[in-house]
């Protein structure tokens with residue numbers, strides 16, 4: 001197994017020569033994951049619907065001497081998903097790692113105020129897009145008998161209050177989907193796992209976290225870690241799950257929440 005020093009303090013198995021799709025790469029956790037996967041030796045295909053930020057990301061990664069390309073795609077579009085998988089396999093011949101990170105929050109809108117439209121939008125991005133992209137990538141992985149899927153779920157995959165009902169239900173769904181993938185394809189060489197972050201400072205939470213008097217900031221500051229997460233705190237664990245070091249992990253939901261859910 002190859003090794004690569006990510007920092008002087010840690011040595012983890014490298015992703016050398018692995019082809020990794022990272023969705024939601026224009027911002028937050030996906031952005032940090034794309035940079036870290038590239039630093040670990042992967043050829044990263046950075047995907048998002050926001051093209052300017054993607055181009056900036058790819059030029060930063062290349063500036064660091066690592067490898068990445070960008071594909072602008074709306075993951076709720078079946079034709080965009082087909083194009084993304086075709087362009088990636090045409091260029092690189094295969095996909096080894098699929099990091100499903102793109103997601104939307106519902107702004108804590110309560111059930112009685114949640115419209116059908118909001119519910120559908122959350123499920124389209126947080127669940128159906130992941131299901132469709134995974135199904136588009138799985139046949140190639142199964143043919144080679146090897147593939148890694150890393151989904152970004154949430155503490156909202158296990159407990160209430162991390163969002164409104166649309167967000168919480170969609171994140172419970174993605175955890176169930178991750179387990180089902182592990183159950184169905186683990187023996188065929190596919191490893192599917194999820195990272196379950198607590199509150200992370202990203203585009204998704206910036207507004208909520210900017211108000212130091214809000215109940216969210218107070219709650220987060222009371223967790224054992226005493227702070228909210230930075231995207232890199234989550235990307236580190238998402239990197240671990242993508243490497244061979246996590247070879248015995250199937251269908252896990254790894255809590256990375258600073259202790260938010262310990263009680």
Ligand SMILES: NC(=O)c1ccc[n+]([C@@H]2O[C@H](COP(=O)([O-])OP(=O)(O)OC[C@H]3O[C@@H](n4cnc5c(N)ncnc54)[C@H](O)[C@@H]3O)[C@@H](O)[C@H]2O)c1
Pocket residue numbers: 023024025026027028029030047048049050073074075076101102103104105125152153154155196197198199200201202203204205
């Ligand atoms: N920030 C948190 O506190 C937190 C906590 C737990 C889980 N998560 C999860 O982490 C993941 C990443 O969120 P983040 O915090 O980095 O948010 P973010 O808003 O910073 O990034 C999300 C990215 O997804 C992209 N995206 C959304 N819909 C898309 C679509 N249809 N097609 C293509 N790209 C699309 C956005 O353009 C954006 O760049 C999400 O799945 C989120 O639910 C976040």
